[in-house]
Amino acid sequence: MNDGTRVIDGANGPELRVFPVTVGDFGIYRCVVSNSSGTVTSIPVRITVLDVFTPSTNIIAASSSATASLSVTVNSATAVTKFRWWKMVGAAVDPINDTMISDGGAFSGATKNVLKIKTPDGSNAGTYYCVVTAYNTFMYSGPKNLIVVPAPESRLVQLGAPLEFIAMPQGPAALLAQLTYQWRKDNAPLGSETNSTLSIASAQLADQGSYSVDVTHPDAGTVTSLPGTATVIDSSTAYKVVVQGKNGVFVVPVISKTQTFQWYRNGNPLAASAKYVGVTSAKFTVKATNVDDAGEYECRTTIGGDTVILSRPVLIVVQPPASKVVAVGGQLELEALHPYGGAMSVTPALFQYQWFKNKVLIPGAESKIYEIPTAVGNDRGAYTCMVTYPSGGSGLSGVANVTVLNTNPFVVNVNAGKSAKLSLKSVLFAGKNVSFQWKRDGNPLVESLKYVGVNKSSLTITGCSLADADDYECEVSYPGSSLSATVDLVVFSAPEIVNLVFPSAIVGGQFIYQIEFSPDPLYVPEKFAASPLPKGLTINKSTGLIEGVPTVSGSFDVLVTVTNDVGPSTETATLVVNPLPAHLVGNFVAPLPRMPAGQFADLGGRFDMIVTATGAASGKVTVGPLAFSFKGTISVIGTDGNATAEASLLAPRAGGDLTITFDLGTDDYLTDGEITGAGNTVPFEGWRNTAPGAGLQGLYNFAIGLTAGDMGVDSIPQGSGYGSFTVSPTGALNIAGSTSDGESITSASFVGPDGEIMFFQSLYKTVAKGSILAEGQIDDSLAGNPLGGEGTWSRPENPSSTHRRYKDGFGPVDVIIAGGLYAPGANLLGATAADLTFEEGGIELASRNPNRSFSVASGSTLPVPSSSTPALTVFKGVNLATGAFNGSASLADDDPTTPGVVKADEYKRTLSFKGLVVPIGGELVGYGFFVIPQIPTLAPPTTTSTSPELSGSVLFEKTAP
Structure with missing residues (x-):
């Protein structure tokens, strides 16, 4: 029985056979067995019927979203039923070579009874089958056919060219032969187009549109493909007018995002370059067009597999x-x-x-x-x-x-020696950018000093002579077009210059030259000119005499012109003016000796002068406190580097000018100098600043001392004055120091060619002045560059009742200058012990001796007093860099003008001293002075406030052995 309820007719034997099996036969079967002993029912048996053998055919239009479904039917499937889909490789099932389907990509449901297949195109079309397994038994399903209909390929064709669409369904070949077709345009059926291929012999613009195809299979039905597009291109010619040098631009339409372009010329594809821009773009540019760019171009475009000529533009270049x-x-x-x-x-x-x-x-x-x-x-x-x-x-x-030109010949007259201007102004009506070329005898002229403007409308022929008379042509032209104008040049004669050769001249030297000319009466000049003449020279326009004193040097190409009624004649000659030799140019200085008589006669002075490269001389004469300026020029003798000079200059002065004369030689010295005025004549000699070599440069210290006859004379300041200066690379020096009576010395000057120095200082605040005047010389041939010299020193009387210091004045007295290059070592005096000694100036009358002894450490600026010396003297030390030193001492004495009081320290005084360490005789010794008021006296009667102030000597030197 079936399902235990329905009795199967005729099934009354021990064996049940069902044939053929149908879907309705699935179910549970039992067998009831009866005999005389009774009735029993067997255990149930399940029969599962698989409807898998039925073949099927599916048809689908390909698209990005299309999915096909293939299935097998299983009635009363159990959990033990399994599925696996395969795709046939051949015409029959072949498990060994067929392709087993797995999920992923285009497939899903590979192990289910329904297999889903994505079909964006026809690649997955074909015959599939399913292997079904149940109760350890498997069987193959019937074939499951899949037909995929892709969209027809879009087409791009030229107007009038054939247009063809082909339906290309994919699937089993036997089934494809069973298909029928119906073509559509813009979704409307094309009644007569029922073949797999749609053909249009000559495509027109009206044939553009969307084309699809209905594909029908008798078992699967009908599908409509996605559309393909037909684009028909009318590549008619376009034109572009562009001015030469401008860009030519062509633009073609963009039809598709996948569209590509290629521009051609003369059948050849163009490559991108500076000339061609956008050769693979819809916008194509021909840069900076010229005549070679004119003509037809071609743009070809490609969409899919179709290439057509999109445009044939023509470029017209103006x-x-x-x-x-x-x-x-x-x-x-x-x-x-x-x-x-x-x-x-x-x-x-x-x-x-x-x-x-x-x-x-x-x-x-x-x-x-x-x-x-x-x-x-x-x-x-x-x-x-x-x-x-x-x-x-x-x-x-x-x-x-x-350009319009009058080609009739014309005449130009010129005097010999003059420049002729051949101008087309009267015959030329010039347009822009016209070219000119002047010719003589058919030969082009070349630009030169003779011919100026050979490529201009006016030609200048300089310095015309009779040889220049001729016919000249000017060719006026543009490329490919030219005409010529003819000019007849007539040259008239003029005076003739003979032997024009200038002698050498020199700045500051007298120059005289007579221009020579032909004596022929027909050529005698009436006027003369010369230019450019060096500054300081002039020409007599009537005689031709050039004279004067040049003030500038150089080589001058002087154009000399002589003129008569006919015209001028010119000739150029070089006039060389040599510069002043170096030994005549620069700064000069000279000491002026004390005059024997006249105002400030005993003071002396100095002479300062600058001579410029033009020969101009200026400066001043200093006499005592007065200075008189002068300026003028020197007179140079000779014209070469060995020239010398002399001068006679005036320095304006109330009561009579000063006349200054001197000579300048080749040795950098001023000689034979005289200053005359007010009946007196003062001779002087000096030197030029020659910027000394390195051997003279450096710091110099010197002492100013009295001669032997004036030492110990109370009316003359005792002790040593001093000074220092640095010789710079330029030779300049500034002397700073002091006289031994405490007057400052400042004097600017420079070192001479052989190491000469001088200084002059007007001294004291009295109405009548004093002065110090000295001259020395550095000897750089000896070690230490010793400096020696001599001078004079004077101080006037001071009538003031309160004046105490050398009230009666003195001098002039002779002084001695001694010193040298100051270059101390680490130990200033070269010894470990030194003495500070005071003499003169009344110090011998003091009850306390300020002399001191010191120990000197290397590199120290302050000597250490010995314990055995009095502590009354304070030495403030030595400036090692300059050699200057100073200090003080405390003095105390009895005042003899108060006999009723006897007291050892009744009159207290402070002795201040200062000096300078000076190199003399290979030794460094400190020379200086002090000034102190004297102890009052009864005769002559003086007090502590009226007693004289005297100078004394201070000496700082190493202790004698």
Whole structure:
């Protein structure tokens, strides 16, 4: 029985056979067995019926979202039923070679009874089957066929070319033969188009659209493919008018995002370059067009597998018409130029023209050729032509310049020696950018000093002579167009210069030269000129005499001109003016001795002067406290580097000018100098600053001492004055120091050629002045550059009742200068012990002796007093860099003018001293002075406030052994 309830008819034997099995036979079966002993029912048996053998066919249109479903039917499936889908490789099931389907990619449900397949294209079409397993038994399903219909491929065709769409369904070949077709355009059926291929012999613009196909299988039904697009390109010719030098730009339409472009010329693809930009783009540019760029271009575009000519544009390049030179009365003809490369599509008759002159429209000038039958001067100018082509636009040409020339010969007269100007001004009506070339005897002239302006409308022929008389031609031209004008040059004679050779001259030296000329009465000049003459020289315009004193040096090309009624004659000669030799230029100084008589006669002074490279001399004469300025020029003797000079100069002075004379030699010395005035003559000699070598440079210290006859004389300051100076690389030096009576010395000067130095200082605040005047010399041939010299020193009487210091004055007295290059070592005096000694100035009358002894440490600036010396003297030390030292001492004495009081320290005084360490005789010794008031006396009667102030000597030196 079936399901234990329904009895199966006829099934009354021990064996049950069911054939053929149908889906309705699935269920649970039992067998009831009966005999005389009774009845029993067997255990149940399940029969599962698989409906898997039924073949099926599916058809689907391919798309990105399309999915096909294949299935097998299993009735009363149990949990033990399994599925696995396969795809046939051949025409029959072949488990060994067939492809087992797995989930992923285009497939899902590979182990289920329904297999889903994505069909974006036809690659998954074919025959599938399913292996079903249950109760350890498997069987193959019937074939499950899948037909996929892709969209027809879109087409891009040229207008008039064949257009074809092909339906290409994918699936089992036997089933594909059973398919039928119906084509559609824009979704409307094309009744007669029922083949797998749709063909249009000559595509027209109306054939553009969307094409799809209905594909029908008798078992699977009908599907409609996705559409393919038909694009028909009409590559008609376009035109572009562009002015030469400008860019030509072509733009074609963009049809598809996948569209590519390639521009061609003469059948060859163009490569990207500076000339061609955008050769693979819809926008294509020809840069800076010229005549070679004119003609037809081609743009080919590709979509999918189809390539068509999208456009055949023609580039028309408008060139400037040719510039012209035309004769007055001649015919002017200008032609518009617009090459288009011979493109067959261009119709020459369609071009339109409009001519302009100087940017103004010329009425009626609308032809390719513009003509003026008889040209006149006013026809010159800048001509342009507007060229137009239908649908190609317009372009205004570049400029054609027109120059009009009167070619009739004319005459130019010139006097010999003059420059002739051959100008076309009266015959030329020049347009812009015209070229000129002057010729003689048919040969082009070359620009030179003789011919100036050979490529201009005016030619200047300099220094004309009879040999220059000739016919000259000027060729006036544009490229491809030229005319010539002829000028007849007539040269008239002029005076003749003879033997023009200037002698050498020198700055500051007298120069005289007479211009020589031909004695022929026909050429005798009446006027003379010379230029440029060096500053300081002049020419007599009537005689031709050049004279004067040059103030500038150099080589001068002097143009000498002599003129008569006919005209001038010129010749150039070089006049060399040598510069002043170095030994005559620069700063000079000289000491002036004390005069024997006159105002400030006993004071002396100094002479300072600067001579410039022009020979100008200026300076001042200092006499005592007064200074008298002067200026003038020196007179140079000779014209070369060995020239010397003399001078006579005036220094204005109330009561009579000072006359200054001197000589300057080649040895950097001023000699034979005299200053005369007010009946007195003072001789002097000096030197020039020669900027000494390194051997003279450095710091110098010197002492100023009295001669032996004045030592110990109370009326003359005792002790040593001093000074120091540094010789710079320029030779300059500034002396600073002091006299031994405490007056400051400051004097600026420079070292002489052989180490000479001098200083002069007007001294004291009295009405009558004193002074110190000294001259010395550095000997750089000896070690330490010793400095020696001598001078004089004077101090006037001071009538003031309160004045205490050398009230009666003194001198002039002789002084001695001694010193040298100051270069101390680490130990200033070269010893470990030193003495400080005081003498003169009344110090011997003091009850306390200020002398001291010291120990000197290396590098120390302050000596250490010995314990055995009195502590009354304070030594403030030595400045090692300069050698200066100073200090003080405390003195205490009884005042003899108060006999009623006897007290050892009744009169207290402070002794201040200062000095300078000076190199003398290879030793460093400190020389200086002090000034102290004297102890009062009864006779002559003095007090502590009226007693004289005297100077004494201080000496700082190493202790004698």
